[in-house]
Amino acid sequence: MSDASLWTALADPHRRVIVGLLLERPRPVGEIVDACGLSQPSTSKHLRVLRDAGLVRVRQDAQRRVYALDPAPIAELDAWLAPYRKLWNSSLDALGHRLDETAPGEPPDHTQAPTSKD
Amino acid sequence: MSDASLWTALADPHRRVIVGLLLERPRPVGEIVDACGLSQPSTSKHLRVLRDAGLVRVRQDAQRRVYALDPAPIAELDAWLAPYRKLWNSSLDALGHRLDETAPGEPPDHTQAPTSKD
DNA sequence: CGGTTATATGCCAGTCAAGGAATATATCGC
């Protein structure tokens, strides 16, 4: 089950950065190294973890290895939190009522909950 | 930013189990201990991590501590993967096209070898 | 073929998280 490695892979901030980079477009390792500010070996190791989790795929282009995002595992994530989504739907609904009272005349366009917890 | 602790908190399988249990309904620690099969101290420590990440809230009921899920942080997760959602909406065919863009002249044979490289 | 570029891997040290056992704390019942 790649589920465990999926969460573990995304638990690392650098790897989330890499995933974010690959969201924009596939990139060779050199670009990723330059972008996330890690050494090349460390970056390669992170890419290995991501590849092992199925989050990225590699395509060889001459000496270059172009990494691309594989959306399927992230879809798994989405499926995981699907049951929770209805929870904050109701929570945001309640919050929306509060905001509506605080700001009358403004459309209750609350795309995110300002939960400043700290 | 509780983002980092959020991912770290959910990276642990036991904590995901706990979150799943609390999705059904709020529970006292004893129930969680019994459900996830860990020792009571370990469970308490996991609950601390979850609480620190803002994922759960506690309500004191006599000697019992009833933990309940707080959906807001998971909504953060949802917000994080929102940009990725469109990717799997575009289907894997689009991904193949992206890969093709990077290497013009190469046949779109994205039959990537599995991660057997050792 | 040799040299260069691009990436992966092995090794080593530092850090951090997890689990268990024992203990502290708090609340209840008597």
Added chain:
DNA sequence: GCGATATATTCCTTGACTGGCATATAACCG
């Protein structure tokens, strides 16, 4: 008050993860 119940915290040990460095591997160019 005392004992019992329920939970949190501390200490300790073990194991995993991370990063850097050096090196191996592989593909290009001449």
